[in-house]
Amino acid sequence: MSICLAAGALVISLGASEITLSWRHSVQKSLWEEVWQETPEGLVITEARIEGSGAGMDPPDGAKLVEGFWRWKPNLPALPDVVMRRSSATADWRICVESRCRSLDELLPADADPVVMKACG
Template sequence: MTVSLCLLAGGVIVRLGVEAATLAWSHSVEKILWEEDWRATPAGLVLDQARVRGSGAGMEPPPDARLSNDVWSWRPTLAPLPQVVMRRSGATADWRICARGACRVVGDLVPRDADPVLLEACGDAHPPRSGRR
């Protein structure tokens, strides 16, 4: 079974057609860019790397993070997750999802007022785990 990434929001399922993508957003207080590289596997979503372009207001990089070109990066040690929940408050710019060298605003893919938006692994012949939509 081929596993890829899907977005679920507002009754819509969007199959992204990629196994890996970067979620990017700006911190609501610090206005600093945060990025996470997620990969779909049969066991769920795996976080391969995280990056942040600064620190403060609960954004401190972990002790094993490395600073290079003003960017802190590290490899989190999390078990695979069934989903990533993205909340949309309207207080910040919308999430961005980047794959194959291009980034898109999540609101261009799912209803702009949908909250939350879920990122999940889904198979070609099977719906995402939250497929009740």
């Protein structure tokens, strides 16, 4: 099992069934991270965490402040894919696999948009 990134005809495997997707909010500059896992039902978000709140980034009820991040488990069904849009107005998405983090532009051409995260297969 592995999670892939697709941009047009280009598809790359991340070589892992669990990844952390992160980005910085365009206004607040707070770090937002989501842990995604491939399952037989699709992609499941197992944890979300943000460094702070404000500008539409308020943590939900039940979130806990741990090591500087508000953390919670979103109540979402498995998804077949996750579409990521890219903008030159913000820093690029980051993908972390087993604590090794890379900017999306290290994995795909900078003009690849949208990028779709999905189960390989």
